[in-house]
Structures are given as structure tokens and as C-alpha cells.
Amino acid sequence: MTVERLIRIMAGTVVLISLALGYHGSPIFVSEWFLALTAFAGFNLAQSGITGFCPPAILFKKMGIREGGSACSTK
Template sequence: MTVDRAVMMFAGLMVLVSLGLGFYVSPWWYLLTAFVGLNLVQASITGFCPAAMIFRKLGCRAGAAFE
């Protein structure tokens, strides 16, 4: 798996988990959804993504976006 796919999978999973928690536990969990979205936007502009750095250290191969 490439870093790009791992980051997209992690972001999607975090959005789904936070939506579920927001619906069943507390609406405050929707802030996690907003944080993930803002982080995706800033990563697309700056190229800096902490999750990509973590996945790279875990052994994922480099992809087109996070080389």
C-alpha cells in the first residue's frame, strides 16, 4: 500500500468514526470531522501531512502525492 492510499483510508475512516460518534454519543464529535477536513485541505496546499510521515515510517511505499 502506498502512503497516499493509506492517508486517504485513514482520513475516510476517521470521518466515518467521528460521524458515528457524533450521531450516537455527542454532537461535539463532529469537530473531529471538521479537523480531518481542514487537515486534508492544508495538506493539499502545503504538502505537509503528519499522517503521511507516520505511514512512511511504518514502511508504506511513497506515492505520487507524498514523495
């Protein structure tokens, strides 16, 4: 498992959970304010793509998770 792959898994999980908690039709609906977390995750993905700065990546590297490789290899 690489840092890039973990970032994608984490971002996707945050988006799915926050949508489930913020959508009125969801059986686990809590509040519409959870949709703000979805927006934050999208904003963070966009800014990290543009600037290359991603705080979770720094944390994962310090935890000893290897860097490199692509999550979408064409092998």
C-alpha cells in the first residue's frame, strides 16, 4: 500500500460517509451540515492537486508508509 493509494481511499471514504450522513433520504441521516464535509474533502483534493501540498500524505510518510507507485497502474 502506498501513500497515494491511502489518500484516495481516505478521501473516498470521507465523501461517502459524509454524503450518507447529510442526505435526507439516507437511513443514517443526521444533519445537512455533513455535506460541508463533502465540500471540504473536494476542496482539499483540488488544492492538493494544484499545489502538491497534502497534510495526510505528510502524516502517512511519518508513519512509515512507502511513497511511490500509482494507484491507477495500467499493467
